[in-house]
Amino acid sequence: MRVLSVTHGPNVPGGVFEESVEAAGHRLERWEVPLGGRPQPPSAYDAVMVFGGSMHPDQDEDFHWLAGEAEFLVAALEHEVPTLGVCLGAQMLARAAGAWVGPAPEPEIGWLEIELTPEGRADPVVGTLPPTTHALQWHHYTYAVPEGGTELARSARCTQAFRLGAHAWGLQFHAEATLPMLRTWIAEEEAELPMAPEDFLTEGEQRMQAWNEHGRRLCGAFLDTAAGVGR
Numbered sequence: 001m002r003v004l005s006v007t008h009g010p011n012v013p014g015g016v017f018e019e020s021v022e023a024a025g026h027r028l029e030r031w032e033v034p035l036g037g038r039p040q041p042p043s044a045y046d047a048v049m050v051f052g053g054s055m056h057p058d059q060d061e062d063f064h065w066l067a068g069e070a071e072f073l074v075a076a077l078e079h080e081v082p083t084l085g086v087c088l089g090a091q092m093l094a095r096a097a098g099a100w101v102g103p104a105p106e107p108e109i110g111w112l113e114i115e116l117t118p119e120g121r122a123d124p125v126v127g128t129l130p131p132t133t134h135a136l137q138w139h140h141y142t143y144a145v146p147e148g149g150t151e152l153a154r155s156a157r158c159t160q161a162f163r164l165g166a167h168a169w170g171l172q173f174h175a176e177a178t179l180p181m182l183r184t185w186i187a188e189e190e191a192e193l194p195m196a197p198e199d200f201l202t203e204g205e206q207r208m209q210a211w212n213e214h215g216r217r218l219c220g221a222f223l224d225t226a227a228g229v230g231r
Helices: 015-023 068-078 087-094 117-122 180-186 197-229
Strands: 001-005 027-032 049-050 083-086 101-116 132-143 150-154 161-162 166-169
Touching: 001 015, 015 027, 015 049, 015 132, 015 197, 049 068, 049 087, 049 197, 068 083, 083 087, 083 197, 087 101, 087 161, 101 117, 101 161, 101 180, 117 150, 132 161, 132 197, 150 166, 180 197
Parallel strands: 001 027, 001 049, 049 083, 083 166
Antiparallel strands: 101 132, 101 150, 150 161, 161 166
């Protein structure tokens, strides 16, 4: 398959999701949106993955390229291209679907428990996760589940995953993150941490191997589902 990875800076790559695409023998292309340029139309791809970033989905005045990315995702939804959004990517996917996006009641940063809804447990992608698990979070914004969408997971503070039809998924948590990525985020955003940086990193070191296994399974299920669409 031809898979597009949409990223928002060098420190927020696709992590284990990109690794899974390449390990499966698919063709991976990258679009780092802030650098400009434009990929092929969404219909040229068999799957699209959209990742995180430090910006927020409504900051068009500060990040002029957000509007172009939103237009690309609107077209992806209209053409039913299999799409998976993570953190900012999930928020941008919700925006493209016409849903509200905005500040969360409070940030979620750290390993916080999420619970799958009954629909989430039955979902072919999100259902690869345990019914409850501690997921890596790092976000200040959230979204409303788009009209016609299905909520797949929640935390104590906000919604955590949704599906649109049979072709688009949004994940608020960082299922793609690797330990090197986490180390970079800690160094860059130490002031945001809810605990001492060394304690935050220690917890990450303890949890990351199992978390990456969950991420690879989830991405593999998404790719399998995308292949089944028969694009």
